[in-house]
Amino acid sequence: MAEDLNRIDYIELNVANIEISKSFYGKAFGWSFTDYGPDYCEFSDGRLKGGFTTTAQVSAKGGPLIILFAAELEACQQKVETAGGTISNPIFSFPGGRRFHFNDPDGYEWAVWSDR
Template sequence: MAHSDSKIDYIEFNVREIARAKHFYGAAFGWRFTDYGPDYCEFDDGRLKGGFTTTAPVSVAGGPLVILFAEDLEQAQSKVEQAGGTVSRAIFSFPGGRRFHFRDPDGYELAVWSDKGA
Protein backbone atom coordinates (compact mmCIF):
# COMPACT_ATOMS: atom_id res chain seq x y z
CA MET A 1 0.00 0.00 0.00
CA ALA A 2 1.36 3.45 -0.90
CA HIS A 3 2.36 5.74 1.99
CA SER A 4 -0.45 8.23 1.26
CA ASP A 5 -3.10 5.64 0.40
CA SER A 6 -6.18 5.91 2.66
CA LYS A 7 -4.83 8.98 4.49
CA ILE A 8 -6.57 12.34 4.79
CA ASP A 9 -5.17 14.37 1.94
CA TYR A 10 -7.35 17.44 1.51
CA ILE A 11 -10.21 19.23 3.23
CA GLU A 12 -12.56 21.59 1.47
CA PHE A 13 -14.76 24.23 3.07
CA ASN A 14 -17.69 25.91 1.37
CA VAL A 15 -17.51 29.52 2.58
CA ARG A 16 -19.52 32.69 2.06
CA GLU A 17 -16.44 34.92 1.64
CA ILE A 18 -12.98 33.66 0.75
CA ALA A 19 -11.28 36.82 2.07
CA ARG A 20 -12.96 36.39 5.47
CA ALA A 21 -11.96 32.70 5.64
CA LYS A 22 -8.37 33.57 4.71
CA HIS A 23 -8.24 36.28 7.38
CA PHE A 24 -9.63 33.99 10.08
CA TYR A 25 -7.43 30.95 9.42
CA GLY A 26 -4.37 33.08 8.68
CA ALA A 27 -4.73 35.06 11.91
CA ALA A 28 -5.69 32.11 14.11
CA PHE A 29 -3.32 29.45 12.75
CA GLY A 30 -0.84 31.07 10.37
CA TRP A 31 -2.07 29.22 7.27
CA ARG A 32 -0.75 30.24 3.82
CA PHE A 33 -2.95 30.64 0.74
CA THR A 34 -2.88 30.32 -3.04
CA ASP A 35 -5.74 31.91 -4.96
CA TYR A 36 -7.18 30.14 -8.00
CA GLY A 37 -9.65 32.70 -9.29
CA PRO A 38 -12.48 34.47 -7.46
CA ASP A 39 -14.27 31.28 -6.33
CA TYR A 40 -11.43 29.09 -5.01
CA CYS A 41 -8.44 29.41 -2.72
CA GLU A 42 -6.11 26.66 -1.55
CA PHE A 43 -4.80 26.72 2.02
CA ASP A 44 -1.65 25.12 3.36
CA ASP A 45 -1.08 24.72 7.08
CA GLY A 46 2.43 23.35 6.53
CA ARG A 47 1.27 19.75 6.86
CA LEU A 48 -2.07 19.47 5.04
CA LYS A 49 -3.62 21.29 2.11
CA GLY A 50 -7.25 22.05 1.48
CA GLY A 51 -9.46 24.63 -0.12
CA PHE A 52 -12.06 27.32 0.39
CA THR A 53 -14.75 27.63 -2.26
CA THR A 54 -17.82 29.76 -2.83
CA THR A 55 -19.16 27.49 -5.59
CA ALA A 56 -21.51 25.60 -3.25
CA PRO A 57 -23.72 26.67 -0.36
CA VAL A 58 -22.37 26.71 3.18
CA SER A 59 -23.64 23.77 5.21
CA VAL A 60 -22.93 23.46 8.91
CA ALA A 61 -25.00 20.30 9.42
CA GLY A 62 -23.15 17.01 9.54
CA GLY A 63 -19.71 16.28 8.21
CA PRO A 64 -16.47 15.38 9.96
CA LEU A 65 -15.04 17.27 12.89
CA VAL A 66 -11.71 18.68 11.81
CA ILE A 67 -9.28 18.72 14.73
CA LEU A 68 -6.13 20.82 14.78
CA PHE A 69 -3.17 20.36 17.13
CA ALA A 70 -1.66 23.11 19.31
CA GLU A 71 1.39 23.09 21.57
CA ASP A 72 -0.27 25.81 23.71
CA LEU A 73 -4.04 25.29 23.91
CA GLU A 74 -4.82 28.52 25.77
CA GLN A 75 -2.87 30.56 23.25
CA ALA A 76 -4.68 28.81 20.38
CA GLN A 77 -8.04 29.60 21.96
CA SER A 78 -7.05 33.24 22.39
CA LYS A 79 -6.01 33.48 18.71
CA VAL A 80 -9.28 31.87 17.59
CA GLU A 81 -11.29 34.37 19.59
CA GLN A 82 -9.18 37.35 18.46
CA ALA A 83 -9.63 36.27 14.82
CA GLY A 84 -13.43 36.22 15.17
CA GLY A 85 -14.14 32.61 16.11
CA THR A 86 -16.56 31.62 18.86
CA VAL A 87 -15.74 28.95 21.44
CA SER A 88 -18.59 26.42 21.39
CA ARG A 89 -17.14 24.05 24.02
CA ALA A 90 -14.65 25.28 26.61
CA ILE A 91 -11.34 23.49 27.18
CA PHE A 92 -11.92 20.03 28.61
CA SER A 93 -9.74 17.05 29.43
CA PHE A 94 -9.92 13.62 27.83
CA PRO A 95 -7.62 10.60 27.96
CA GLY A 96 -4.46 11.75 26.20
CA GLY A 97 -4.92 15.50 26.38
CA ARG A 98 -7.24 18.48 26.36
CA ARG A 99 -9.22 20.29 23.69
CA PHE A 100 -11.79 22.94 22.90
CA HIS A 101 -14.32 23.35 20.11
CA PHE A 102 -15.03 26.52 18.19
CA ARG A 103 -17.10 27.85 15.30
CA ASP A 104 -15.47 29.79 12.50
CA PRO A 105 -17.15 32.87 10.93
CA ASP A 106 -19.16 30.62 8.56
CA GLY A 107 -20.44 28.45 11.43
CA TYR A 108 -18.24 25.39 10.90
CA GLU A 109 -17.38 23.63 14.15
CA LEU A 110 -13.78 22.56 14.54
CA ALA A 111 -11.65 21.56 17.51
CA VAL A 112 -8.11 22.16 18.72
CA TRP A 113 -6.36 19.63 20.95
CA SER A 114 -3.08 19.38 22.79
CA ASP A 115 -1.26 16.70 24.69
CA LYS A 116 0.45 19.44 26.71
CA GLY A 117 -0.68 20.69 30.15
CA ALA A 118 -3.33 19.37 32.48
Template structure:
Protein backbone atom coordinates in the same frame (compact mmCIF):
# COMPACT_ATOMS: atom_id res chain seq x y z
CA UNK B 1 2.30 2.50 -10.78
CA UNK B 2 4.01 3.15 -7.49
CA UNK B 3 2.28 3.48 -4.14
CA UNK B 4 1.66 7.04 -2.96
CA UNK B 5 3.05 8.22 0.37
CA UNK B 6 -0.40 9.51 1.36
CA UNK B 7 -2.28 6.26 0.67
CA UNK B 8 -5.23 5.99 3.11
CA UNK B 9 -4.44 9.31 4.84
CA UNK B 10 -6.42 12.52 4.91
CA UNK B 11 -5.24 14.37 1.83
CA UNK B 12 -7.41 17.47 1.43
CA UNK B 13 -10.25 19.26 3.19
CA UNK B 14 -12.61 21.58 1.38
CA UNK B 15 -14.96 24.14 2.91
CA UNK B 16 -17.83 25.82 1.07
CA UNK B 17 -17.76 29.41 2.35
CA UNK B 18 -19.74 32.60 1.79
CA UNK B 19 -16.70 34.89 1.59
CA UNK B 20 -13.22 33.65 0.70
CA UNK B 21 -11.52 36.84 1.90
CA UNK B 22 -13.20 36.51 5.31
CA UNK B 23 -12.11 32.86 5.60
CA UNK B 24 -8.52 33.76 4.61
CA UNK B 25 -8.46 36.52 7.22
CA UNK B 26 -9.84 34.26 9.98
CA UNK B 27 -7.60 31.22 9.38
CA UNK B 28 -4.55 33.36 8.65
CA UNK B 29 -4.98 35.27 11.92
CA UNK B 30 -5.89 32.26 14.06
CA UNK B 31 -3.48 29.65 12.65
CA UNK B 32 -0.97 31.38 10.31
CA UNK B 33 -2.20 29.40 7.30
CA UNK B 34 -0.94 30.44 3.86
CA UNK B 35 -3.08 30.74 0.73
CA UNK B 36 -2.96 30.41 -3.04
CA UNK B 37 -5.81 31.80 -5.14
CA UNK B 38 -7.22 29.92 -8.12
CA UNK B 39 -9.64 32.55 -9.39
CA UNK B 40 -12.43 34.37 -7.56
CA UNK B 41 -14.27 31.21 -6.45
CA UNK B 42 -11.44 29.03 -5.11
CA UNK B 43 -8.55 29.47 -2.71
CA UNK B 44 -6.21 26.73 -1.52
CA UNK B 45 -4.92 26.86 2.05
CA UNK B 46 -1.88 25.22 3.59
CA UNK B 47 -1.12 24.74 7.26
CA UNK B 48 2.41 23.45 6.70
CA UNK B 49 1.33 19.80 6.68
CA UNK B 50 -2.08 19.54 5.02
CA UNK B 51 -3.73 21.46 2.20
CA UNK B 52 -7.35 22.17 1.51
CA UNK B 53 -9.57 24.70 -0.14
CA UNK B 54 -12.20 27.37 0.32
CA UNK B 55 -14.81 27.57 -2.42
CA UNK B 56 -17.95 29.58 -3.08
CA UNK B 57 -19.30 26.98 -5.54
CA UNK B 58 -21.74 25.68 -2.91
CA UNK B 59 -23.49 26.86 0.21
CA UNK B 60 -21.66 26.49 3.56
CA UNK B 61 -22.50 23.14 5.19
CA UNK B 62 -21.73 23.44 8.88
CA UNK B 63 -21.50 20.08 10.54
CA UNK B 64 -20.14 16.97 8.89
CA UNK B 65 -16.79 15.55 9.95
CA UNK B 66 -15.04 17.28 12.82
CA UNK B 67 -11.73 18.72 11.68
CA UNK B 68 -9.25 18.71 14.56
CA UNK B 69 -6.08 20.79 14.69
CA UNK B 70 -3.18 20.37 17.09
CA UNK B 71 -1.62 23.11 19.25
CA UNK B 72 1.37 23.04 21.57
CA UNK B 73 -0.17 25.86 23.67
CA UNK B 74 -3.91 25.31 23.86
CA UNK B 75 -4.72 28.44 25.86
CA UNK B 76 -2.78 30.73 23.51
CA UNK B 77 -4.43 29.12 20.50
CA UNK B 78 -7.89 29.60 22.00
CA UNK B 79 -7.10 33.29 22.52
CA UNK B 80 -5.96 33.58 18.89
CA UNK B 81 -9.17 31.94 17.67
CA UNK B 82 -11.27 34.33 19.75
CA UNK B 83 -9.26 37.38 18.60
CA UNK B 84 -9.69 36.30 14.96
CA UNK B 85 -13.48 36.18 15.42
CA UNK B 86 -14.11 32.51 16.20
CA UNK B 87 -16.78 31.56 18.72
CA UNK B 88 -15.83 29.05 21.41
CA UNK B 89 -18.61 26.46 21.63
CA UNK B 90 -16.85 24.04 24.03
CA UNK B 91 -14.22 25.62 26.29
CA UNK B 92 -11.04 23.68 27.05
CA UNK B 93 -11.84 20.28 28.55
CA UNK B 94 -9.96 17.09 29.38
CA UNK B 95 -10.39 13.90 27.41
CA UNK B 96 -8.42 10.62 27.62
CA UNK B 97 -5.81 11.73 25.05
CA UNK B 98 -5.22 15.25 26.36
CA UNK B 99 -7.21 18.48 26.33
CA UNK B 100 -9.16 20.32 23.63
CA UNK B 101 -11.69 23.00 22.79
CA UNK B 102 -14.24 23.44 19.99
CA UNK B 103 -15.02 26.60 18.07
CA UNK B 104 -17.03 27.77 15.10
CA UNK B 105 -15.56 29.82 12.28
CA UNK B 106 -17.35 32.76 10.61
CA UNK B 107 -19.37 30.40 8.35
CA UNK B 108 -20.52 28.22 11.27
CA UNK B 109 -18.18 25.26 10.74
CA UNK B 110 -17.27 23.59 14.03
CA UNK B 111 -13.63 22.61 14.44
CA UNK B 112 -11.59 21.51 17.44
CA UNK B 113 -8.05 22.07 18.65
CA UNK B 114 -6.34 19.56 20.91
CA UNK B 115 -3.10 19.30 22.83
CA UNK B 116 -1.35 16.54 24.73
CA UNK B 117 -1.31 16.88 28.51
Protein backbone atom coordinates in the same frame (compact mmCIF):
# COMPACT_ATOMS: atom_id res chain seq x y z
CA MET C 1 2.70 3.16 -3.66
CA ALA C 2 0.66 1.51 -0.93
CA GLU C 3 1.91 3.91 1.74
CA ASP C 4 0.35 6.79 -0.22
CA LEU C 5 -3.14 5.31 -0.01
CA ASN C 6 -5.86 5.75 2.59
CA ARG C 7 -4.71 9.09 4.01
CA ILE C 8 -6.60 12.35 4.11
CA ASP C 9 -4.94 14.38 1.37
CA TYR C 10 -7.09 17.49 0.96
CA ILE C 11 -10.03 19.16 2.72
CA GLU C 12 -12.41 21.49 0.90
CA LEU C 13 -14.85 23.84 2.63
CA ASN C 14 -17.73 25.74 1.10
CA VAL C 15 -17.56 29.29 2.47
CA ALA C 16 -19.65 32.41 2.10
CA ASN C 17 -16.70 34.76 1.63
CA ILE C 18 -13.16 33.64 0.81
CA GLU C 19 -11.53 36.83 2.13
CA ILE C 20 -13.24 36.43 5.53
CA SER C 21 -12.12 32.79 5.70
CA LYS C 22 -8.55 33.71 4.74
CA SER C 23 -8.49 36.43 7.38
CA PHE C 24 -9.81 34.14 10.11
CA TYR C 25 -7.57 31.13 9.45
CA GLY C 26 -4.55 33.34 8.75
CA LYS C 27 -4.93 35.20 12.06
CA ALA C 28 -5.93 32.20 14.16
CA PHE C 29 -3.48 29.61 12.80
CA GLY C 30 -0.99 31.35 10.50
CA TRP C 31 -2.12 29.47 7.38
CA SER C 32 -0.93 30.58 3.94
CA PHE C 33 -3.10 30.93 0.83
CA THR C 34 -2.95 30.69 -2.96
CA ASP C 35 -5.80 32.26 -4.90
CA TYR C 36 -7.15 30.47 -7.99
CA GLY C 37 -9.74 32.96 -9.21
CA PRO C 38 -12.68 34.58 -7.48
CA ASP C 39 -14.36 31.30 -6.43
CA TYR C 40 -11.46 29.25 -5.10
CA CYS C 41 -8.51 29.60 -2.74
CA GLU C 42 -6.13 26.90 -1.58
CA PHE C 43 -4.90 26.97 2.01
CA SER C 44 -1.87 25.34 3.57
CA ASP C 45 -1.24 24.74 7.25
CA GLY C 46 2.34 23.75 6.47
CA ARG C 47 1.53 20.03 6.38
CA LEU C 48 -1.90 19.60 4.78
CA LYS C 49 -3.56 21.55 1.99
CA GLY C 50 -7.20 22.23 1.35
CA GLY C 51 -9.45 24.75 -0.29
CA PHE C 52 -12.12 27.35 0.28
CA THR C 53 -14.77 27.64 -2.43
CA THR C 54 -17.87 29.73 -2.95
CA THR C 55 -19.25 27.45 -5.71
CA ALA C 56 -21.72 25.71 -3.38
CA GLN C 57 -23.81 26.67 -0.37
CA VAL C 58 -22.29 26.58 3.10
CA SER C 59 -23.36 23.43 4.91
CA ALA C 60 -21.65 23.71 8.27
CA LYS C 61 -23.75 21.26 10.29
CA GLY C 62 -23.49 17.50 10.43
CA GLY C 63 -20.07 16.91 8.88
CA PRO C 64 -16.97 15.38 10.39
CA LEU C 65 -15.19 17.16 13.23
CA ILE C 66 -11.74 18.27 12.11
CA ILE C 67 -9.31 18.45 15.02
CA LEU C 68 -6.13 20.54 14.94
CA PHE C 69 -3.14 20.20 17.30
CA ALA C 70 -1.62 23.03 19.36
CA ALA C 71 1.19 22.78 21.88
CA GLU C 72 -0.16 25.80 23.81
CA LEU C 73 -3.92 25.32 24.03
CA GLU C 74 -4.79 28.52 25.94
CA ALA C 75 -2.80 30.68 23.52
CA CYS C 76 -4.48 28.99 20.57
CA GLN C 77 -7.94 29.54 22.04
CA GLN C 78 -7.11 33.22 22.48
CA LYS C 79 -5.99 33.47 18.84
CA VAL C 80 -9.21 31.82 17.67
CA GLU C 81 -11.30 34.29 19.68
CA THR C 82 -9.24 37.30 18.54
CA ALA C 83 -9.59 36.21 14.91
CA GLY C 84 -13.39 36.11 15.25
CA GLY C 85 -14.09 32.48 16.12
CA THR C 86 -16.75 31.54 18.66
CA ILE C 87 -15.83 29.06 21.38
CA SER C 88 -18.58 26.43 21.44
CA ASN C 89 -16.96 24.20 24.09
CA PRO C 90 -14.24 25.71 26.31
CA ILE C 91 -11.09 23.78 27.19
CA PHE C 92 -11.83 20.42 28.80
CA SER C 93 -9.82 17.34 29.69
CA PHE C 94 -10.17 13.93 28.09
CA PRO C 95 -8.03 10.79 28.32
CA GLY C 96 -4.81 11.73 26.55
CA GLY C 97 -5.02 15.51 26.75
CA ARG C 98 -7.24 18.57 26.60
CA ARG C 99 -9.15 20.33 23.84
CA PHE C 100 -11.69 23.01 22.96
CA HIS C 101 -14.23 23.38 20.16
CA PHE C 102 -14.98 26.51 18.15
CA ASN C 103 -17.09 27.70 15.24
CA ASP C 104 -15.49 29.59 12.36
CA PRO C 105 -17.20 32.57 10.65
CA ASP C 106 -19.25 30.21 8.43
CA GLY C 107 -20.42 28.11 11.40
CA TYR C 108 -18.15 25.09 10.88
CA GLU C 109 -17.27 23.42 14.16
CA TRP C 110 -13.59 22.54 14.64
CA ALA C 111 -11.61 21.39 17.66
CA VAL C 112 -8.06 21.97 18.85
CA TRP C 113 -6.34 19.52 21.16
CA SER C 114 -3.09 19.34 23.09
CA ASP C 115 -1.35 16.57 24.95
CA ARG C 116 -0.43 19.09 27.68
